[in-house]
Amino acid sequence: MARTVAVIGGGISGLAAAWELTRPGADVQVTLLEGSDRVGGKLRLADVGGARIDVGAESVLARRPEALTLVEELGVADLTTHPAAVGASIVSRGTRWPMPKGTVMGVPSDPESVRGLLDDDEVQRLVHEVVEGAREGDLSVGDLVDARLGPAVTDRLVEPLLAGVYAGHAREISVEQAVPALAAAAREGRSLTDVARDAVAAAASGPMAALPVFASLVGGLGTLPELLGARLAEAGADVRTGALVRELEADGSGWLVSTGPTTDVRRERFDDVVLAAPAAPASRLLRHVAPSAAEALATVEYASMAIITFALEGPVPPELDGSGFLVPPTEPLTIKASTFSSLKWPWLAQAHPDRTYLRASVGRHREEASLQRSDAELVEVALADLRTVLGEGLPGPAAAHVQRWGGGLPQYAVGHRARLAPTRDLPPGLALCGAAYDGVGIPACIASGRAAARAVLTRVGSARTVLG
Numbered sequence: 001m002a003r004t005v006a007v008i009g010g011g012i013s014g015l016a017a018a019w020e021l022t023r024p025g026a027d028v029q030v031t032l033l034e035g036s037d038r039v040g041g042k043l044r045l046a047d048v049g050g051a052r053i054d055v056g057a058e059s060v061l062a063r064r065p066e067a068l069t070l071v072e073e074l075g076v077a078d079l080t081t082h083p084a085a086v087g088a089s090i091v092s093r094g095t096r097w098p099m100p101k102g103t104v105m106g107v108p109s110d111p112e113s114v115r116g117l118l119d120d121d122e123v124q125r126l127v128h129e130v131v132e133g134a135r136e137g138d139l140s141v142g143d144l145v146d147a148r149l150g151p152a153v154t155d156r157l158v159e160p161l162l163a164g165v166y167a168g169h170a171r172e173i174s175v176e177q178a179v180p181a182l183a184a185a186a187r188e189g190r191s192l193t194d195v196a197r198d199a200v201a202a203a204a205s206g207p208m209a210a211l212p213v214f215a216s217l218v219g220g221l222g223t224l225p226e227l228l229g230a231r232l233a234e235a236g237a238d239v240r241t242g243a244l245v246r247e248l249e250a251d252g253s254g255w256l257v258s259t260g261p262t263t264d265v266r267r268e269r270f271d272d273v274v275l276a277a278p279a280a281p282a283s284r285l286l287r288h289v290a291p292s293a294a295e296a297l298a299t300v301e302y303a304s305m306a307i308i309t310f311a312l313e314g315p316v317p318p319e320l321d322g323s324g325f326l327v328p329p330t331e332p333l334t335i336k337a338s339t340f341s342s343l344k345w346p347w348l349a350q351a352h353p354d355r356t357y358l359r360a361s362v363g364r365h366r367e368e369a370s371l372q373r374s375d376a377e378l379v380e381v382a383l384a385d386l387r388t389v390l391g392e393g394l395p396g397p398a399a400a401h402v403q404r405w406g407g408g409l410p411q412y413a414v415g416h417r418a419r420l421a422p423t424r425d426l427p428p429g430l431a432l433c434g435a436a437y438d439g440v441g442i443p444a445c446i447a448s449g450r451a452a453a454r455a456v457l458t459r460v461g462s463a464r465t466v467l468g
């Protein structure tokens, strides 16, 4: 009889785990248990002013293989699309500056490339990098960059780029976890600018150099989980939404999983479990079966945010140019970024030529106050900020949509990797995956989901078949 595996959580990590478990050769009956009414987690489409558009994650790093490989396996590689090469900008001291080319998470490889965005004294400080000796141990990205290149580089370059990934603060985020190239420079006592120069040169000459950096799907990235859910069902997986897992208990060599309302709990036995829920629910479920892992996960904090999407009447107004802009926390604005979706994604402009779509994001780690507004107030604040940056002539929207992401992005605080060591030491037949561990980006989540699936397959002895 096929072994039974429960995958708890139907975000991209859990879906990737379930997909790996249903590959030919794995004799496994998969049940995907998703607590909400839809699969996809942070990948989501919504109707805004007549278009179905991403209101969560919108693109994947194309220079890692995992997301595009999955798209290929699903047979929809022809829907892969890339952002138009129109360039983004960063706001500094009230002016938009072209996004400097050739940085490693905001650390410039050429100080001249950031003149203007940084003032002359700040550039001078950057040129005279203070290279200390080699240092052991983790530290925050911001503390490293402050000491080496001066706080202006952290505030005006690193912060907006890191916030785009983590919605966090550079002076709290682990350099080891978030920017390994800079962590290596610290360990080896090398100049950050030199490391950035090497990384940029390597990227420009490597095998991926000619490829676009980012990708998405025509129709939006939110179509990916919808398709995965459907393909999993076709492959025989039992994909259940509205199936919030309340409890996980050990049962001999297997697991008892409880779902459903407290008045009508359904308890089922599975041979193996892949737990793909975010840190807080994962911690609660692991309380009795892996207490050290549960404790470690309880320390992972999350940033909440909101994406406000606007549909403007008519073609792209002259105020919009490029793909959008980032806002450092030093600027007196509430929004932290804006994407000019109709300019960034040609498929969207072609599908909806009579409307212009753009979105803005609000919310950084521990700054929930910025989100304590009604949807109407968020729309108003975002529009006012957009007009401050782009000009008062920006037309009012025909439609607006607010998507809140409470607990949207895990924060990799300094020491994250070491602190989460207990999550790598689990009872057999139990594996964890998701954004909380080794990367918040979608390719990293897919990698973690597939690795968790292989970990449970290894226990049932079929991993070799699956891995070929």
Ligand SMILES: Cc1cc2nc3c(=O)[nH]c(=O)nc-3n(C[C@H](O)[C@H](O)[C@H](O)COP(=O)(O)OP(=O)(O)OC[C@H]3O[C@@H](n4cnc5c(N)ncnc54)[C@H](O)[C@@H]3O)c2cc1C
Pocket: 008, 009, 010, 011, 012, 013, 014, 033, 034, 035, 036, 038, 039, 040, 041, 042, 043, 055, 056, 057, 058, 059, 060, 061, 243, 244, 245, 246, 276, 277, 278, 281, 305, 307, 405, 408, 409, 433, 434, 435, 436, 439, 440, 441, 442, 443, 445
């Ligand atoms: C607004 C936003 C924009 C982003 N943009 C990008 C981007 O453009 N590119 C990129 O690479 N990354 C982006 N990210 C990050 C990336 O989307 C996420 O890190 C990733 O999707 C997380 O996937 P996951 O499956 O690990 O977790 P989630 O998407 O959080 O999925 C976890 C799932 O588990 C379910 N769940 C929780 N508890 C239980 C339970 N007890 N029982 C059953 N189910 C449960 C939840 O309902 C959820 O569906 C963005 C994130 C956000 C918030």
